[in-house]
Structure formats: structure tokens, C-alpha cells
Amino acid sequence: MNKEEYRGVWVFIEQREGNLVDVGLELLGAGRDLADKLEVELCGVLLGSNIDQLTQPLFEYGADKVYVIDNPVLEQYRTETYMKAVGDLVRKYKPEIFLYGATANGKDLASAVATEVMTGLTADTTLLDVNVEKRLFEASRPAFGGNIMATILCKKHRPQMATVRPKVIKKPDRQEGRTGEVVQESIDLQEDDLRTKVIEIVKDTQKKVNxxxxxxxxxxxxxxxxxxxxxxxxxxxxxxxxxxxxxxxxxxxxxxxxxxxxxxxxxxxxxxxxxxxxxxxxxxxxxxxxxxxxxxxxxxxxxxxxxxxxxxxxxxxxxxxxxxxxxxxxxxxxxxxxxxxxx
Missing domain, CATH: 3.40.50.1220 (TPP-binding domain)
Known part of the structure; x- marks a missing residue:
């Protein structure tokens, strides 16, 4: 692997039923800091169906570029479809760092993509930084039962990836009217080709503490x-x-x-x-x-x-x-x- 080919900080932008999930916007704030230190672009990755209207807020929260794959097979999250879509993007554009929200979908996708593109993944990260000289992403998280903070490095593989818990990072201030570049991509998948089908979505109505x-x-x-x-x-x-x-x-x-x-x-x-x-x-x-x-x-x-x-x-x-x-x-x-x- 030629690590020099990999440049840019990416954030997976999670959306549910056409609504942006806050953790993606929070990670744009963290990603902006990392991208500025490395002097590279900050890019969002947005997947779904009929989602073009969601790109503008991403620029206003700090993204320079947004990669969009809009396809009916991506309407509901499935590991099979999202892993292929993100894996194809990673192989084509070669990001240096890739952040995901540590939600149920984000954790599932990040681990699947790590396997798909053969790289490492730090789960449930709480502190993010970068060694600019060595271009090493420093992802820190509690270890040994929460008694110490461990900083985990991915020295040999790219992209360097991590999941980050919602609310760990403050959402950046919104810059109204800020714009950027939209890159439309496609995925070569048909519903009939897929091994998994979404039959029904059942929402949990049990009252829980928020x-x-x-x-x-x-x-x-x-x-x-x-x-x-x-x-x-x-x-x-x-x-x-x-x-x-x-x-x-x-x-x-x-x-x-x-x-x-x-x-x-x-x-x-x-x-x-x-x-x-x-x-x-x-x-x-x-x-x-x-x-x-x-x-x-x-x-x-x-x-x-x-x-x-x-x-x-x-x-x-x-x-x-x-x-x-x-x-x-x-x-x-x-x-x-x-x-x-x-x-």
C-alpha cells in the first residue's frame, strides 16, 4: 500500500428517513479540525434515496465536498448495500481518515468497511487528534475497564478509521450560505441482486429514559x-x-x-x-x-x-x-x- 496516495478527512453522514442524524454534524466539527491541521479537504459521505436536499446543511457545518450516492436500494440501511457503496468510494478516492458515528448503524458499517478495505478501526473513540508530521490519526478511548485512556494508531493501513459516540463532540456553529462541491456517484446494485430484504420496520414504542x-x-x-x-x-x-x-x-x-x-x-x-x-x-x-x-x-x-x-x-x-x-x-x-x- 502506498500511504502517500491517501489524502483527505471523511465523515459518514448518517440520515434516517430523510433526516440528518446529529452525530454526523458533530463529526464535521472534529473533522474540520483534523483537516485543517493536515491541510486537506473535509468531505462528507451521504447515502440514501431522494437525499439531494440534505447536502447544503453539510457545507454549512464545515464540509468542503460531499460524495452522494442516491439510489432506491440505499433507502433503508443494510450492511450489504452500504458496505459496497462506501467500500467503492474508499477505493476510488482514497481518504486518509474516516470518521463514523458510534450509532447502531455507524458501528455496523464501520466494522464492515474495515473488513472490506482491509484497514483498522478504533471503536467508541472519545478524543481525536493527529500527528501532523507523521500523518498519524490519534484515536483515544478508555481501556482496561475504563481505568486508563489508550491512544490507538493505524500505522500500516489506510484509511485510518474510528467511530465516535454521539454528544462527545460539540456540533460546530452553522455558517449560513456556505457552499461546496457535490460529487454524485452511483452503485451497481439492483434489489433482486441483494441477499437481504427489508420486509418491515418496527419502531420501538417502549418508553425509555432520554x-x-x-x-x-x-x-x-x-x-x-x-x-x-x-x-x-x-x-x-x-x-x-x-x-x-x-x-x-x-x-x-x-x-x-x-x-x-x-x-x-x-x-x-x-x-x-x-x-x-x-x-x-x-x-x-x-x-x-x-x-x-x-x-x-x-x-x-x-x-x-x-x-x-x-x-x-x-x-x-x-x-x-x-x-x-x-x-x-x-x-x-x-x-x-x-x-x-x-x-
């Missing part, structure tokens, strides 16, 4: 001990009109369901306010909430790692402090007329 959209999150860690402690956290969240989160320890103990989990194996969140109650602050958890605007931590251990990312910390027993906070917030949020003010 941590990623929450403005205030009150999260419980191992320090809350049991269901009684979790109820204490829920009481504080109810007063604040907040969403309840949890660390992996709490979920694995069966105290709450997985949709409450914040961290590397849960949700990545960016609320306005994050309460970390009885959470030690392992990297596995903090990578999922460190970008919160304001972090309050309560822990009995003054040396707990959570205090390194917290803006305010209380060294105390949560079973003493949380009920006190709940009562004080309850008083503060009720006006003299009896109305309730929402935080």
Missing part, C-alpha cells in the same frame, strides 16, 4: 448502595424536574435499567447541570458526562476522581446531603403564591 436530551441529570453511583438510596436520588430528580442517570455499577447491580446508564457503555450526555452522587469518577463514566456545563459531585472520598471533573464538590455522606438538598430545593422552587418554578 438522557441525551435532558437539561438536568441526577446520577447515582455505587455509593447509593441499594434501591433505597436510588429512591433518594429519584426524589431529588423529581424536585428538580430532572432525569435520573446511573453509573455502570448501579445498572449491573440491577437497581435500575440500562437506559439510565451514563458512560462509555451507556449514554454520552451534555446537560446544563449534572449531579454525580456517590460516583467515584472512573474514566468509563466521566467520558460520558465530562462535557456537562455544570457538574456537582457528592462523595465521601476527598480523593475521588470525580472531583477532578466537577465544578463544585461536597465531601460528605450522600445519605445526609441529598435529602437536605431535596428539602432546600423544594422550598426554593415554591414561590410565596404557591406556584412552582421550573429549573
Amino acid at each position: 438522557l441525551e436530551e435532558a437539561d438536568i441529570i441526577v446520577s447515582a453511583g455505587k455509593g447509593i448502595k441499594d434501591e433505597k438510596g436510588f429512591k433518594m436520588v429519584e426524589d431529588l430528580a423529581n424536585v428538580l424536574n430532572a432525569t435520573v442517570g446511573a453509573s455502570r455499577d448501579v445498572v449491573e447491580a440491577g437497581i435500575c435499567s440500562h437506559d439510565h446508564q451514563v458512560g462509555q457503555t451507556g449514554a454520552t450526555v451534555t446537560p446544563k447541570i449534572y449531579f454525580a452522587i456517590g460516583i467515584s469518577g472512573a474514566v468509563q463514566h466521566t467520558v460520558g458526562m465530562a462535557n456537562s456545563e455544570l457538574i456537582f459531585a457528592i462523595n465521601t472520598d476527598p480523593n475521588a476522581a470525580i472531583f477532578d471533573v466537577a465544578h463544585y464538590g461536597i465531601v460528605a455522606d450522600a445519605f445526609e446531603i441529598v435529602p437536605l438538598l431535596t428539602r432546600e430545593f423544594q422550598k426554593a422552587l415554591h414561590s410565596t403564591e404557591g406556584g412552582v418554578a421550573h429549573v
Whole structure:
């Protein structure tokens, strides 16, 4: 392989039912930084059916060029079709770096493409950088149970690829009216040639906690001990009109369901306010909430790692402090007329 032939930073732009998924726009922000450092183009890759109207926003969020394959066989995501389409583009245009969102579809596609074009892939990356002199993409992620951050390099193969969790990177500011180049490509596939068929799409209607959209999150860690402690956290969240989160320890103990989990194996969140109650602050958890605007931590251990990312910390027993906070917030949020003010 002649690595010198590979140039440019690419971002896979995920769309669902004709709507752009935010993680692709977030990655354009990260991709813009990498492309500027390497002095190369930032390109989006957009696949689907009847999607031409989606290209303009990509330029406004930083793309210089967008590769588009518009074909009915790409209307719904299938590994078979998307892998061939992206693989063909990679072989033809030879990008240096390729970023994907760590969504269900993004992770599936990235691993399939890595196999198709015989390159490496770093999964669930949380930090992105590049060694400009060596042109090596530095993809960092928690390792060894979340106790350390490992930087993974792909020295011998191209493109250098990674998946990145939604909300890990802030969406860039939109530059209204910014334009770029659209490159229309095709795929030589007919529906009758495919081994997989989309028979029906069934949407999950089960009500789940939506941590990623929450403005205030009150999260419980191992320090809350049991269901009684979790109820204490829920009481504080109810007063604040907040969403309840949890660390992996709490979920694995069966105290709450997985949709409450914040961290590397849960949700990545960016609320306005994050309460970390009885959470030690392992990297596995903090990578999922460190970008919160304001972090309050309560822990009995003054040396707990959570205090390194917290803006305010209380060294105390949560079973003493949380009920006190709940009562004080309850008083503060009720006006003299009896109305309730929402935080």
C-alpha cells in the first residue's frame, strides 16, 4: 500500500428517513479540525434515496465536498448495500481518515468497511487528534475497564478509521450560505441482486429514559448502595424536574435499567447541570458526562476522581446531603403564591 496516495478527512453522514442524524454534524466539527491541521479537504459521505436536499446543511457545518450516492436500494440501511457503496468510494478516492458515528448503524458499517478495505478501526473513540508530521490519526478511548485512556494508531493501513459516540463532540456553529462541491456517484446494485430484504420496520414504542436530551441529570453511583438510596436520588430528580442517570455499577447491580446508564457503555450526555452522587469518577463514566456545563459531585472520598471533573464538590455522606438538598430545593422552587418554578 502506498500511504502517500491517501489524502483527505471523511465523515459518514448518517440520515434516517430523510433526516440528518446529529452525530454526523458533530463529526464535521472534529473533522474540520483534523483537516485543517493536515491541510486537506473535509468531505462528507451521504447515502440514501431522494437525499439531494440534505447536502447544503453539510457545507454549512464545515464540509468542503460531499460524495452522494442516491439510489432506491440505499433507502433503508443494510450492511450489504452500504458496505459496497462506501467500500467503492474508499477505493476510488482514497481518504486518509474516516470518521463514523458510534450509532447502531455507524458501528455496523464501520466494522464492515474495515473488513472490506482491509484497514483498522478504533471503536467508541472519545478524543481525536493527529500527528501532523507523521500523518498519524490519534484515536483515544478508555481501556482496561475504563481505568486508563489508550491512544490507538493505524500505522500500516489506510484509511485510518474510528467511530465516535454521539454528544462527545460539540456540533460546530452553522455558517449560513456556505457552499461546496457535490460529487454524485452511483452503485451497481439492483434489489433482486441483494441477499437481504427489508420486509418491515418496527419502531420501538417502549418508553425509555432520554438522557441525551435532558437539561438536568441526577446520577447515582455505587455509593447509593441499594434501591433505597436510588429512591433518594429519584426524589431529588423529581424536585428538580430532572432525569435520573446511573453509573455502570448501579445498572449491573440491577437497581435500575440500562437506559439510565451514563458512560462509555451507556449514554454520552451534555446537560446544563449534572449531579454525580456517590460516583467515584472512573474514566468509563466521566467520558460520558465530562462535557456537562455544570457538574456537582457528592462523595465521601476527598480523593475521588470525580472531583477532578466537577465544578463544585461536597465531601460528605450522600445519605445526609441529598435529602437536605431535596428539602432546600423544594422550598426554593415554591414561590410565596404557591406556584412552582421550573429549573
